[in-house]
Amino acid sequence: MKVLFVANEVEPYAKVGGLGDVAGSLPPALADRGLQVAVVMPLHRSCRRHGPLQSALEGLEVDMGGRSITAEVMSGSLGGKVPVYFIRHEPYFDRPDIYGEGGTDYPDAAERYAFFCRAVRALPEAIGFEADVVHGNDWPTGLVPALIAHGPSPRATVYTIHNLGYQGRFPVAQAEAMGLEAEPAVRRALTHGGWLNYMAAGIRTSTVVSTVSRRYAQEIQTKAFGAGLENLLLARSDDLFGIRNGVDCALWDPATDEALPANYSADDHAAKSACKTALQAELGLAPEPDVPLVGVVTRMAWQKGLDLLAEAIPQAVDWPMQFAVLGEGETPLEIKFRRLQETQPDRVATIIGYDDAVARRIYAGADMFAMPSRYEPCGLGQMIAMCYGAVPVVSWTGGLADTVTEELPDRNGFVFSDLDATGLLNALGRANDAWHDREGWAGLVRANLTRAPHDFCWDQSAEHYESLYRTALERAG
Numbered sequence: 102m103k104v105l106f107v108a109n110e111v112e113p114y115a116k117v118g119g120l121g122d123v124a125g126s127l128p129p130a131l132a133d134r135g136l137q138v139a140v141v142m143p144l145h146r147s148c149r150r151h152g153p154l155q156s157a158l159e160g161l162e163v164d165m166g167g168r169s170i171t172a173e174v175m176s177g178s179l180g181g182k183v184p185v186y187f188i189r190h191e192p193y194f195d196r197p198d199i200y201g202e203g204g205t206d207y208p209d210a211a212e213r214y215a216f217f218c219r220a221v222r223a224l225p226e227a228i229g230f231e232a233d234v235v236h237g238n239d240w241p242t243g244l245v246p247a248l249i250a251h252g253p254s255p256r257a258t259v260y261t262i263h264n265l266g267y268q269g270r271f272p273v274a275q276a277e278a279m280g281l282e283a284e285p286a287v288r289r290a291l292t293h294g295g296w297l298n299y300m301a302a303g304i305r306t307s308t309v310v311s312t313v314s315r316r317y318a319q320e321i322q323t324k325a326f327g328a329g330l331e332n333l334l335l336a337r338s339d340d341l342f343g344i345r346n347g348v349d350c351a352l353w354d355p356a357t358d359e360a361l362p363a364n365y366s367a368d369d370h371a372a373k374s375a376c377k378t379a380l381q382a383e384l385g386l387a388p389e390p391d392v393p394l395v396g397v398v399t400r401m402a403w404q405k406g407l408d409l410l411a412e413a414i415p416q417a418v419d420w421p422m423q424f425a426v427l428g429e430g431e432t433p434l435e436i437k438f439r440r441l442q443e444t445q446p447d448r449v450a451t452i453i454g455y456d457d458a459v460a461r462r463i464y465a466g467a468d469m470f471a472m473p474s475r476y477e478p479c480g481l482g483q484m485i486a487m488c489y490g491a492v493p494v495v496s497w498t499g500g501l502a503d504t505v506t507e508e509l510p511d512r513n514g515f516v517f518s519d520l521d522a523t524g525l526l527n528a529l530g531r532a533n534d535a536w537h538d539r540e541g542w543a544g545l546v547r548a549n550l551t552r553a554p555h556d557f558c559w560d561q562s563a564e565h566y567e568s569l570y571r572t573a574l575e576r577a578g
């Protein structure tokens with residue numbers, strides 16, 4: 102089976118959040134199962150930093166609804182296993198940020214992703230990769246299934262929602278720039294509630310729809326989590342599947358991670374405390390071995406419940422607890438965490454920015470890992486944390502609810518369902534108490550280090566995607 106996997110972020114070439122991890126690790130896992138997979142993404146500026154790229158095709162003619170734009174196709178690969186095709190058009194994609202600055206989209210977002218989706222439609226024929234299934238991911242690819250469904254050669258499409266909170270919603274006046282004037286059926290597929298909505302188009306027109314955990318697949322069919330698209334999703338509930346994301350356990354392994362000051366494994370995790378000491382020194386926290394350290398690695402967004410964390414921290418530091426927070430995004434949240442560091446420099450470290458190596462040292466050096474998300478489609482942070490022996494403290498929602506349990510005998514973390522600072526504080530308090538039972542805690546860390554790589558690696562989920570592709574092929578006839 103040939104699959105063309107389409108995404109705006111693909112690790113290591115471009116990553117903002119979990120989508121980048123998934124698009125970088127699922128295609129190789131599918132290739133390991135014998136599928137023929139190629140990936141296509143825009144040539145963002147960051148892509149060039151990761152190895153030499155070859156020119157695969159100089160003149161890809163992209164029809165923008167009557168207006169033609171010539172793109173170049175470059176190629177690279179994921180681990181020498183999966184070809185990656187980059188759509189190169191510098192005016193649209195050679196920019197400092199992938200989406201835009203400070204968590205907002207560039208003003209021409211509707212147009213640049215219309216161009217990308219149209220390039221994706223033209224690609225299979227141009228490079229001789231006639232995909233059986235085209236698999237789009239998140240809003241920047243939402244136009245792909247619509248163009249294929251209403252184009253000359255319909256084929257099976259899968260559309261995966263990684264986060265319904267980002268829909269690619271634009272005023273109808275953008276239709277012309279997107280080249281929709283001559284394509285009324287495609288335009289209708291995009292129209293939702295008086296806007297042009299990429300996500301709505303993907304949901305309506307793909308052969309099957311999926312999202313990244315079972316619980317989130319249920320949640321998004323309700324008003325509370327559907328972000329205005331719940332009725333579209335309910336209408337497609339027979340074609341809507343939930344497949345939990347996996348983690349690339351070779352990339353996220355504390356036994357081999359070169360960013361860490363010391364390596365450790367489930368068999369011998371004594372060196373984890375050396376990682377904690379080094380992290381406290383690196384971030385300027387007080388060298389307090391007897392204080393539990395809570396790590397946070399996150400996009401700074403309302404979704405992530407970081408305002409609740411900021412509210413909880415002043416009390417938790419007095420128990421005492423320490424916090425190491427790495428993230429970037431919405432400015433008011435960045436300011437809140439900077440202030441917390443200023444008032445509690447011994448116990449709160451805030452690093453504003455995106456830094457893979459620091460993230461790794463936080464997962465390794467932290468005793469606990471906090472994710473108080475308001476909603477969480479899957480969440481990778483909590484799974485990575487468990488692979489590194491940091492015990493998650495999470496809200497009971499979406500993929501967090503599917504992967505973390507406080508129930509004995511399977512306890513692997515701490516979970517709260519009252520979504521406020523008190524609920525979070527209570528869960529942090531239970532984690533704090535458990536941490537002071539040093540033997541019990543070591544058992545929990547060891548159990549997570551042992552089980553997480555097995556439970557969360559891609560094997561099972563890649564198998565589910567393969568059967569989803571077969572379902573799409575059957576349903577597409």
Ligand code: ADP
Pocket residue numbers: 117118119120122398399400427428429454455456457460479480481482483485
């Ligand atoms: P989301 O996709 O909503 O951002 P996930 O938990 O699914 O959240 O995935 C986040 C991924 O991005 C993880 O791999 C995490 O380590 C990484 N990440 C998030 N913020 C940063 C940051 N500031 N620096 C480094 N890595 C980050």
